[in-house]
Amino acid sequence: MTKPIANLDEVEFTDIEANGFYTSKRAQFSAAIGAKQLGYNLTELAPGCAQCPFHSHRCEEEMFLILDGEGELRYGKDTYRIKKHDVIACPTGGPETAHQIINTGSVPLRYLSLSTMADVEVCEYPDSDKVGVYAGGGDAPRLRKLVRSESGVDYYDRESTEPRRQKT
Numbered sequence: 012m013t014k015p016i017a018n019l020d021e022v023e024f025t026d027i028e029a030n031g032f033y034t035s036k037r038a039q040f041s042a043a044i045g046a047k048q049l050g051y052n053l054t055e056l057a058p059g060c061a062q063c064p065f066h067s068h069r070c071e072e073e074m075f076l077i078l079d080g081e082g083e084l085r086y087g088k089d090t091y092r093i094k095k096h097d098v099i100a101c102p103t104g105g106p107e108t109a110h111q112i113i114n115t116g117s118v119p120l121r122y123l124s125l126s127t128m129a130d131v132e133v134c135e136y137p138d139s140d141k142v143g144v145y146a147g148g149g150d151a152p153r154l155r156k157l158v159r160s161e162s163g164v165d166y167y168d169r170e171s172t173e174p175r176r177q178k179t
Contacts, residue, residue: 013045018080019053019123026052028062035062041128050126056082056114065138067109071127073101075112080120106137109169135160 022038038053051072054062065085081094087107093099100108114120132163134143140160 013043014042017044017051022053024053024055030146032059032061033063034060036176037062048128050124050128052124053078054112054122056080056112056120057106058114058117058119061113063111064136065109065111066134066136066143067099067105067107069105069133069135070102070103071126071132072103073110073124074127075099075101076123076125078121080114080118081116082120084128085109085113105135109135109137113159 017040019038021042024036024038026035026037028035028079032055036055039050040053041049041051042057044051056062075098077093077095077097077099079094079095084091084093085097086101087109093112099110099112102108112120112122131146132144134145135141136143141157142160143155144155145153145155
């Protein structure tokens with residue numbers, strides 16, 4: 012049986028990204044404590060960094076609890092100062108709920124992330140005008156596709172409008 016407890020001082024950072032502004036460490040421990048419908052991770056950002064681009068979710072809602080440090084939250088068209096013990100709600104939606112946490116302080120910013128888990132997710136990235144589609148899980152192959160919004164095509168693009176001929 013899985014132990015349903017994780018101590019944040021003991022979780023292992025397994026998702027480490029070093030990509031300029033997007034440099035972070037994440038300890039993803041949902042499965043380790045038996046979570047099925049919620050995702051949990053501990054994120055640590057170095058000063059001047061963010062974990063991910065400004066984005067919104069159409070399916071998954073997120074919550075962040077600031078544990079240490081300070082920074083700013085970009086949320087829709089607004090920017091908010093954030094600090095230890097702030098709780099941030101990021102519901103589903105479009106550009107009006109797009110969000111990004113940035114460490115503007117001089118020490119590491121640490122926060123607990125909690126999100127609902129969806130088998131299919133669509134994210135929008137207003138700064139870069141991209142859309143991401145993420146699906147899969149279980150035995151299905153994982154789909155991860157990012158496209159530029161301006162490259163949209165008509166619903167019937169590359170589809171024949173002629174009836175299919177039946178094989179005789």
